[in-house]
Amino acid sequence: MTSTFTPTRSETITVANQGIERLKPYQPGKPISELERELGIHDIVKLASNENPLGCSDKVKQAVIDQVAEIGRYPDGGGFILKDQIHKQFGFEHDQITLGNGSNDLLEIIARTFVSEQDSVIYSEHAFAVYALLTQAINAQAIEVPAKDFAHDLEAMAAAIQDNTKLIFIANPNNPTGTWFEEAEFVQFMQKVPAHVVVVLDEAYVEYFPENFNSLKFLAQYPNLIVSRTLSKCYGLAALRVGFALASVQITNYLNRIRQPFNVNHLAMVAAVAALQDQDFIEKSRQVNKAGMAQLQQGIEQLGLSYVPSRANFLLINIDADPAQTFNALLKQGVIVRPVGIDKHIRVSIGTEAENAKFLTALATVLGSKE
Ligand SMILES: Cc1ncc(COP(=O)(O)O)c(C=O)c1O
Numbered sequence: 001m002t003s004t005f006t007p008t009r010s011e012t013i014t015v016a017n018q019g020i021e022r023l024k025p026y027q028p029g030k031p032i033s034e035l036e037r038e039l040g041i042h043d044i045v046k047l048a049s050n051e052n053p054l055g056c057s058d059k060v061k062q063a064v065i066d067q068v069a070e071i072g073r074y075p076d077g078g079g080f081i082l083k084d085q086i087h088k089q090f091g092f093e094h095d096q097i098t099l100g101n102g103s104n105d106l107l108e109i110i111a112r113t114f115v116s117e118q119d120s121v122i123y124s125e126h127a128f129a130v131y132a133l134l135t136q137a138i139n140a141q142a143i144e145v146p147a148k149d150f151a152h153d154l155e156a157m158a159a160a161i162q163d164n165t166k167l168i169f170i171a172n173p174n175n176p177t178g179t180w181f182e183e184a185e186f187v188q189f190m191q192k193v194p195a196h197v198v199v200v201l202d203e204a205y206v207e208y209f210p211e212n213f214n215s216l217k218f219l220a221q222y223p224n225l226i227v228s229r230t231l232s233k234c235y236g237l238a239a240l241r242v243g244f245a246l247a248s249v250q251i252t253n254y255l256n257r258i259r260q261p262f263n264v265n266h267l268a269m270v271a272a273v274a275a276l277q278d279q280d281f282i283e284k285s286r287q288v289n290k291a292g293m294a295q296l297q298q299g300i301e302q303l304g305l306s307y308v309p310s311r312a313n314f315l316l317i318n319i320d321a322d323p324a325q326t327f328n329a330l331l332k333q334g335v336i337v338r339p340v341g342i343d344k345h346i347r348v349s350i351g352t353e354a355e356n357a358k359f360l361t362a363l364a365t366v367l368g369s370k371e
Helices: 032-039 058-072 080-090 103-114 129-138 154-159 183-192 215-219 249-258 266-277 279-302 323-332 353-368
Strands: 097-100 120-124 141-145 165-171 198-202 225-230 243-246 306-308 314-318 345-349
Touching (some): 080 243, 097 249, 103 165, 103 198, 103 243, 103 249, 129 141, 154 183, 183 215, 323 345, 323 353
Parallel strands (some): 165 198
Antiparallel strands (some): 097 243, 225 243, 306 314
16 A cells, blocks of 8 residues: 655654764674575684674573563563672672663663763773764764773873763773773772763673683772673673673662663573573683683684784784675685774684684685785
């Protein structure tokens, strides 16, 4: 049926707000099934989104199966069972915890809570792409501070604070570089940040390296600090979308004012509880990551290439070639990696031993055939 509706006033065309008009959306990596269809090949190895190559714990699968009949009901908007598990594990009260539909949801809630159009937001060059997107969506001023050897320059970031700065995003370790900072550097930075500027410490990959310092102890000291965590990476729940933010009662109260009441679904919540309880799975994931990291580093060095040292589950590799062309050539070899907008570099997630080996062979083929 054709519509009989005809606009009568051409000037009624609406435009998005200024920030969104100019926004280039985040490009997620394509799912394996779609690429296999597009390219007509099978057994593609996806090392593009920093997922856990082991998938998730068997205990998580069982927890989801056990609760599948509950799909017809709304989830608990207060997230009691998950907050209780977080309380037991990390020692924070329920009124200091905000749950998110992935930590991405939390980053957005935080930006919307604290930043208006006339404010500025600070983040580093080569930081997680979403920080820039959120700032742009609000049409706020973005202050991107040049990175130092691919890493956050926390001293320069503190020095970049303006009167209108409301929010600073820092990631430890950072994506897509894998770089990290130590406790002393973080403390020096926090001491320079005025109390009215909110700092988001994004720890999406923190579980992979126990060497990373314990940031949670600083939450009592700095009421302007928010630590965000995700269940998408080491815990292996990327598809279910669960993250949590820990902060002062006051900040948590603000965040929960705009959080959608049912932003984390019931199956995600029961899965997250089971995932947090299964620390053996986390230990195994760490070991696989450590072994895979060593395997990739060795293979990359044998190819005469270099990488940025990483404390995450991925490596940023200097391929000394065009990232987009290399990405496409690797795709034809059945391996998906990620060009991340850094000249001559690609990011590769650490996979299983077999996946890493397939990537190294494909990379050798692709780079070798160029010469
Ligand atoms: C640094 C960082 N923060 C946050 C996220 C968001 O992850 P999720 O929304 O799955 O929790 C990612 C995902 O890649 C990330 O790399």
